Amino acid sequence: MERPGEYKFLGGTVDDAAGEALDKFAKMVRLPYPGGPIIDKLSQTGDPNFYRFPRAKVEGLNFSFSGLKTAALYLIKEKGEQFVKENLNNLCASYQEAVVDMLLEKVKRAIEQTGAKNLGVVGGVSMNSRLRKIFTEALKGIKVEFPEPQFTVDNGTMVAAVGVFYLEKGKRDEFNLPADPSLIFS
Numbered sequence: 001m002e003r004p005g006e007y008k009f010l011g012g013t014v015d016d017a018a019g020e021a022l023d024k025f026a027k028m029v030r031l032p033y034p035g036g037p038i039i040d041k042l043s044q045t046g047d048p049n050f051y052r053f054p055r056a057k058v059e060g061l062n063f064s065f066s067g068l069k070t071a072a073l074y075l076i077k078e079k080g081e082q083f084v085k086e087n088l089n090n091l092c093a094s095y096q097e098a099v100v101d102m103l104l105e106k107v108k109r110a111i112e113q114t115g116a117k118n119l120g121v122v123g124g125v126s127m128n129s130r131l132r133k134i135f136t137e138a139l140k141g142i143k144v145e146f147p148e149p150q151f152t153v154d155n156g157t158m159v160a161a162v163g164v165f166y167l168e169k170g171k172r173d174e175f176n177l178p179a180d181p182s183l184i185f186s
Contacts, residue, residue, distance in 0.1 A: 001120075004165055010110050011061025018099050019124045021065035025072050025095050029084050039092045040128050046093030048130070051075065053098035061106050061113075068098050093130075100131045104138055111142060118143045127152035 001007050016024065019036050026035020031042075054071050056064040072095055076084055084091060107119065119142050121135060126146050135144050146152075166172075 005162075005169070010114070011063070011106060014058060014062050014064045015066040016069070017123075017125075018065065018103060021069055021099055022096070022125070024069055025092075028069075028072055028076055029088060029091065034124075036124060036128065039096055040130065042089045043093035043096045043130060046089030046091070048093040048097035050087065050090035051094040053095055055098055055102050055105070061110050063102050063106050065099065065102070068095070068102075096128070096130055099125075100128070100134050103131065104134055107135070107139070111139070116142070118145070120145050122147060122152075124152060 019034075022036040022039050023034055026033065026039055031038045054067055056067045058064045072091075075091075103125075110116070111119070119135075119139065121131070121144065125131060127149055132146055
């Protein structure tokens with residue numbers, strides 16, 4: 001972001017967002033929704049090195065969590081429900097570690113490419129304690145900022161805030177773009 005209202009897209013997910021990947025893992029291990037905060041809490045007494053989940057290598061600054069979710073699903077099916085119960089905190093910590101690692105790798109590369117000195121980490125996953133700790137420790141020389149907990153909500157709220165910003169600047173959309181539910185982004 002050069003300034004409010006001026007953004008340059010560097011990369012994004014090719015499938016699920018990080019929060020969705022955490023929520024889907026939570027569902028696999030029978031945790032309630034939303035799963036991200038529960039995984040974060042259980043992970044605090046788990047070992048992030050208990051199981052090495054795969055980290056996807058996606059071109060550019062994009063990332064993908066589909067392989068991670070698939071690996072988790074196969075591990076759970078192979079090891080069984082009792083294994084999951086006995087190792088839930090460790091599995092949560094290991095899965096969360098993979099998500100944080102993949103995000104950190106892409107953020108580091110984005111910083112190298114842009115020379116950015118400031119990083120704002122936002123969205124629901126920005127509340128994750130492991131992400132906050134790892135990003136703060138790993139990104140020395142970068143001003144890393146996280147919102148207060150009450151502002152770490154779904155990105156829909158942030159999109160709405162940008163809408164208010166544009167509205168206050170007098171920029172409007174005439175809402176004449178037809179909805180197309182079959183639209184696929186590539």
